[in-house]
Amino acid sequence: MNTPLTRPNTYRSGPDAAGKFGGFGGRYVAETLMPLILEVEKAYAAAKKDPAFDAEWRRLLTHYVGRPSPLWFAERVTGHLRAQAAPGLGAKVYFKRDELNHTGAHKINAVLGQILLAKRMGKKRIIAETGAGQHGVATATACALFDLPCTVFMGAVDVARQQPNVFRMKLLGAEVVAVESGAATLKDAMNEALRHWVAHVEDTYYCIGTVAGPHPYPAMVRDFQSVIGEEVRAQMMEAEGRLPDVLVAAIGGGSNAMGLFHPFLDDAGVRMFGVEAGGHGIETVTGHAASLTGGRPGVLHGNRTYLLQDENGQILEGHSISAGLDYPGVGPEHAWLHELGRVEYVNATDEEALSAFQLCARLEGIIPALEPAHALAHVLKLAPTLPAETLIVMNMCGRGDKDIFTVAKLLGEKF
Ligand SMILES: Cc1ncc(COP(=O)(O)O)c(C=O)c1O
Numbered sequence: 078m079n080t081p082l083t084r085p086n087t088y089r090s091g092p093d094a095a096g097k098f099g100g101f102g103g104r105y106v107a108e109t110l111m112p113l114i115l116e117v118e119k120a121y122a123a124a125k126k127d128p129a130f131d132a133e134w135r136r137l138l139t140h141y142v143g144r145p146s147p148l149w150f151a152e153r154v155t156g157h158l159r160a161q162a163a164p165g166l167g168a169k170v171y172f173k174r175d176e177l178n179h180t181g182a183h184k185i186n187a188v189l190g191q192i193l194l195a196k197r198m199g200k201k202r203i204i205a206e207t208g209a210g211q212h213g214v215a216t217a218t219a220c221a222l223f224d225l226p227c228t229v230f231m232g233a234v235d236v237a238r239q240q241p242n243v244f245r246m247k248l249l250g251a252e253v254v255a256v257e258s259g260a261a262t263l264k265d266a267m268n269e270a271l272r273h274w275v276a277h278v279e280d281t282y283y284c285i286g287t288v289a290g291p292h293p294y295p296a297m298v299r300d301f302q303s304v305i306g307e308e309v310r311a312q313m314m315e316a317e318g319r320l321p322d323v324l325v326a327a328i329g330g331g332s333n334a335m336g337l338f339h340p341f342l343d344d345a346g347v348r349m350f351g352v353e354a355g356g357h358g359i360e361t362v363t364g365h366a367a368s369l370t371g372g373r374p375g376v377l378h379g380n381r382t383y384l385l386q387d388e389n390g391q392i393l394e395g396h397s398i399s400a401g402l403d404y405p406g407v408g409p410e411h412a413w414l415h416e417l418g419r420v421e422y423v424n425a426t427d428e429e430a431l432s433a434f435q436l437c438a439r440l441e442g443i444i445p446a447l448e449p450a451h452a453l454a455h456v457l458k459l460a461p462t463l464p465a466e467t468l469i470v471m472n473m474c475g476r477g478d479k480d481i482f483t484v485a486k487l488l489g490e491k492f
Contacts, residue, residue, distance in 0.1 A: 096292020210242025287330025302336025366395030
């Protein structure tokens, strides 16, 4: 977890007491939800100060999840890019291999922290929302481990396109509720989970899968995911004797990116790129899920942030080849960092991600999830333009087993 901040003019001290990152974040929730949110905030503040809580979380990360995840020098990708670059150009590319975590993605880092918190709070059951299913699988896994009943809300459309993860959750003992309202995707699943939470106040903890939702969730999930960036700092010092020059991560709600970026925000020499889902292109109205580069500020799921919305403020459905990136909002801390210009937000299209996915499999023997394939697509554009001594770290935040059916279909393969 993050150490307390002592320096002024830091990017790392947010949010303020109201849960605001500049003009973003906060808690825009119904009166009935307020006592629950305040209870979570109080419990998390106490847990953060308790060394026993931190020790138990880190024990699980080491022995159950398999942390630290390796930092891999992607030598063949680097060589491939240098071969296309002008002499002296072609950055050195590393992957932070969070796809090797138990359950196959970064989501488990924050889930274990939240389940330990729920236990401390005396909660008897867990609910979660999921899009791609990775957060649902991670939550169902932790609930099996801690013998807690688990209900996962998932849009009916995502249930259909992420069947392997739906079956995994069921095997792990979770109940999966297919949400039919709205467009039946992640936004609707989160609405349903929030509604359900209000009606089951006493015994239920809502385990949120990204750095969104009302305060304290964006900060709490970020704190847990910051283990990624903290490990990268130490691993780069060991491998190269210095910090990286560039960090790159995919952005759905923004938790893997926030986890990588946050420990480096005050290192002025480190450039950061958050890669949103450009879908069919951000010039299309509903053909992408790029909330920061193609949306504008509004309120959704209890916080103020950048959203995909029409001229009347109605939320638009995001589109992406990747189910984990089609959330029509983004964590409020990203909205703030975007406005400050500290992090550069870009996007990669479906086509670029699909081609990066295949390149990674062939050159590195790593089948990435479609989410980090977007980050890699940006690395493929960026690395050849940078001097050869530049060090890039990209977050390989999930593995692609869940996506092979989608990709096979897109490539015209039949099973
Ligand atoms: C592997 C993977 N990466 C990234 C994401 C996007 O979430 P976030 O932006 O919170 O990291 C998801 C979401 O389901 C995911 O499964």
